[in-house]
Amino acid sequence: MPHAAARSVRRADARQNAEKIVQAAVSRLGRDAEASMNDIAGEAGVGRVTLYGHFPSRQALVEAALVRLLSQGEDVLAAIDLTGDPRDGLRTLMESGWLLLAQAASVLLAAQATLPPGRVQELHAKPERRVHNLIRRGQTEGVFRADIPADLLASTLHHILHGAATDVAAGRLDATEAPRFVAEMTLAICAVPPAPPQHD
Structure with missing residues (x-):
């Protein structure tokens, strides 16, 4: 795959992951105001590295x-x-x-x-x-x-x-x-x- 196309796919994947994480945060925090980053990562179906790559702190994600x-x-x-x-x-x-x-x-x-x-x-x-x-x-x-x-x-x-x-x-x-x-x-x-x- 050409480099430009690969970068485009990675960017699209990153946007999708960020969207999944925010939606998971809305859903999980909507049920439990004290939900942890691990709870939200599990709801989003992503790992901690991906989660923290988009949101470096719980404050940023909240x-x-x-x-x-x-x-x-x-x-x-x-x-x-x-x-x-x-x-x-x-x-x-x-x-x-x-x-x-x-x-x-x-x-x-x-x-x-x-x-x-x-x-x-x-x-x-x-x-x-x-x-x-x-x-x-x-x-x-x-x-x-x-x-x-x-x-x-x-x-x-x-x-x-x-x-x-x-x-x-x-x-x-x-x-x-x-x-x-x-x-x-x-x-x-x-x-x-x-x-x-x-x-x-």
Whole structure:
């Protein structure tokens, strides 16, 4: 086989192996947040040398798994029509975000335990910007409270999602009820507060 063709085959094999490893990490960490590199190599059907050749540390592999899930989630969230009433859009975003987070909860736990402080939130920046922009539009249109900065509201909603995921994982919250609770809490927090009573 000519050298160029051989290199092309090796590159294709390497890409396939990397893809298998990431998919195995998503699957294995999705069942067990503490899964080891050996566990993931076994799931992928590759040896340790191949695994470490693509991902030199568990931290690198956990991040790759989280990035893969966030990318898949972004495809779902980007398809949501947010051009109507901001309240309807926010409800849909939070319910959809919850479902995506529930599917990725174990991988997220692995990421929170493995990645440097702030890295998980950094990787969530794009979906958070979408929420922030929607809140800001709602504030401009007068349907969301404007006395609290949009950044702080968006950050609070992020914590609600992750708090609900933690409570579901701990058995304190029914997973089937979580989307409704998350959406209702979100809308309550963002709602325009009632005007203070007028005194004669």
